[in-house]
Amino acid sequence: MDFSIKTFDAKTTIVAAKTGCIAVGVYENRKLSSEAQELDSNSAITAALKSGDLSGKPGSTLMLRNLTGVAAERVLLVGLGKNESISEKDFSSALHAVIRAFSMLGANDALIALPCEAVKGRDAAWLVQSAILAAHDGAYRSDGLKSQKDTASHGVKKIAIALPGHASDTGRATIASAQALANGMALTRDLGNLPANICTPTYLATTARKLAKDFKLGVEILDRKQLEALKMGSFLSVTNGSIEPPKFIVLKHMGGKAKDAPVVLVGKGITFDTGGISLKPGAAMDEMKYDMCGAASVLGTFRAIAEMKLKLNVIGVIPTCENMPSGSATRPGDIVTSMSGQTIEILNTDAEGRLVLCDALTYVERFKPAVVVDIATLTGACVVALGNHNSGLFTRDDDAHDQLANELLAAGKSSSDTAWRMPLGEAYNDQLKSNFADMANIGTPGGGSITAACFLERYTRKYTWAHLDIAGTAWKSGAAKGATGRPVPLLTTFLMNRAG
Ligand code: BES
Numbered sequence: 001m002d003f004s005i006k007t008f009d010a011k012t013t014i015v016a017a018k019t020g021c022i023a024v025g026v027y028e029n030r031k032l033s034s035e036a037q038e039l040d041s042n043s044a045i046t047a048a049l050k051s052g053d054l055s056g057k058p059g060s061t062l063m064l065r066n067l068t069g070v071a072a073e074r075v076l077l078v079g080l081g082k083n084e085s086i087s088e089k090d091f092s093s094a095l096h097a098v099i100r101a102f103s104m105l106g107a108n109d110a111l112i113a114l115p116c117e118a119v120k121g122r123d124a125a126w127l128v129q130s131a132i133l134a135a136h137d138g139a140y141r142s143d144g145l146k147s148q149k150d151t152a153s154h155g156v157k158k159i160a161i162a163l164p165g166h167a168s169d170t171g172r173a174t175i176a177s178a179q180a181l182a183n184g185m186a187l188t189r190d191l192g193n194l195p196a197n198i199c200t201p202t203y204l205a206t207t208a209r210k211l212a213k214d215f216k217l218g219v220e221i222l223d224r225k226q227l228e229a230l231k232m233g234s235f236l237s238v239t240n241g242s243i244e245p246p247k248f249i250v251l252k253h254m255g256g257k258a259k260d261a262p263v264v265l266v267g268k269g270i271t272f273d274t275g276g277i278s279l280k281p282g283a284a285m286d287e288m289k290y291d292m293c294g295a296a297s298v299l300g301t302f303r304a305i306a307e308m309k310l311k312l313n314v315i316g317v318i319p320t321c322e323n324m325p326s327g328s329a330t331r332p333g334d335i336v337t338s339m340s341g342q343t344i345e346i347l348n349t350d351a352e353g354r355l356v357l358c359d360a361l362t363y364v365e366r367f368k369p370a371v372v373v374d375i376a377t378l379t380g381a382c383v384v385a386l387g388n389h390n391s392g393l394f395t396r397d398d399d400a401h402d403q404l405a406n407e408l409l410a411a412g413k414s415s416s417d418t419a420w421r422m423p424l425g426e427a428y429n430d431q432l433k434s435n436f437a438d439m440a441n442i443g444t445p446g447g448g449s450i451t452a453a454c455f456l457e458r459y460t461r462k463y464t465w466a467h468l469d470i471a472g473t474a475w476k477s478g479a480a481k482g483a484t485g486r487p488v489p490l491l492t493t494f495l496m497n498r499a500g
């Protein structure tokens with residue numbers, strides 16, 4: 001898909017734009033956006049609204065053809081809702097409706113002429129990025145493993161976005177980064193959607209190697225022997241029941257100055273989570289193929305920042321294995337020693353994410369990181385707390401951590417990939433007490449996403465750290481089952497902001 005920015009003025013008018021289709025906004029009260037007004041010299045648009053053919057509700061559409069005085073072959077009217085102050089959600093459904101209509105056209109190119117300034121707090125860059133992400137989302141297919149693919153859809157190949165002159169440079173600069181972000185999200189979605197018999201720890205390692213080769217990144221894959229030498233007893237306890245070999249992936253994008261401390265991303269990479277001996281119930285267990293979405297979001301973010309040639313040092317670390325029951329699996333009550341030396345009583349083998357992450361969080365001390373962010377489909381409790389809209393964000397609450405938390409929250413807001421801050425603290429920490437080891441791997445009932453974060457916090461005291469629980473945001477269930485590509489927009493924007 002090809003994107004460009006167009007600016008219109010008194011000389012270059014939207015009326016004279018030669019394109020297969022122009023999308024313009026209308027409102028529920030039959031009012032026209034200024035762009036729609038320009039195309040309405042013959043009152044055909046006014047007449048269409050009067051007839052009741054279009055409600056104007058957000059995302060409703062009506063296609064008109066051969067309007068007198070309009071050079072474009074078609075005009076697509078799209079509803080923007082009640083009035084000129086549009087909510088982000090309504091604007092987004094209008095944008096997706098436009099993209100859907102474009103995908104079914106027998107035209108090669110089209111123009112989006114929507115009033116982006118109508119969304120409170122949003123600008124041209126946001127419109128361009130939203131349009132590009134929506135177009136990629138509309139074109140995304142998950143039929144790679146079906147014997148009959150969806151027939152190659154026709155639809156427009158080139159989309160131009162109309163922007164006011166003062167915003168055109170920003171708009172143009174946004175195209176490349178939005179395309180890179182979309183490519184990163186597509187990788188994350190593909191990896192998430194692949195089944196666990198294909199997307200194994202070895203497959204993730206191969207994907208990381210390929211990414212490193214294509215984009216000239218540093219890569220290192222540690223195998224079981226090396227993990228044993230590092231004394232990663234906690235990580236290794238999770239892989240005991242599986243015949244798939246565990247992998248520990250380290251990716252390096254060193255786009256900054258050699259002396260600059262790196263940002264480290266750590267992604268949970270459980271390629272399938274049965275629960276282990278603490279076996280999960282059968283319903284929807286297939287969705288535990290998504291338990292490597294933290295890892296996939298690290299790989300997707302690297303895909304995005306590498307394509308952007310981001311001037312920042314970033315290291316990605318992925319502990320990946322499979323959590324299976326078997327005669328060699330870890331038992332409830334087993335006590336293991338983590339790489340940090342702290343001992344853990346494994347009271348529930350289904351709380352495995354924290355067991356693989358804690359050793360990775362100790363390993364990354366060697367990089368003397370500026371900050372560490374871990375990303376994990378860590379707890380069902382986080383879905384109970386925040387639903388499917390916000391990722392859970394956890395940090396300590398001193399000044400340095402408040403700053404990191406605010407950076408991540410802001411990056412989520414500006415990329416429409418939001419997170420919500422959750423607490424940590426001594427009272428929750430007490431819930432992890434064990435009679436036999438330094439800590440248990442589960443807390444007493446209540447606040448499950450918080451006690452999980454408290455567990456991780458005990459391994460992150462040597463640097464500034466944040467934890468993102470993406471259990472509710474990384475994929476969708478039900479009829480629209482599939483990976484979302486979140487939180488790649490949040491992470492990529494966070495890193496772009498850090499690069500300045
Ligand atoms: N991968 C799951 C978390 C999860 C569950 C994410 C459902 C999304 C949907 C994690 O490994 C897990 O099983 N966590 C347990 C922890 C519990 C045993 C303390 C959970 O959330 O039930």
Ligand code: MN
Binds near residue numbers: 351
């Ligand atoms: Mn689990």
Ligand code: ZN
Binds near residue numbers: 270350352353377378
């Ligand atoms: Zn898990």
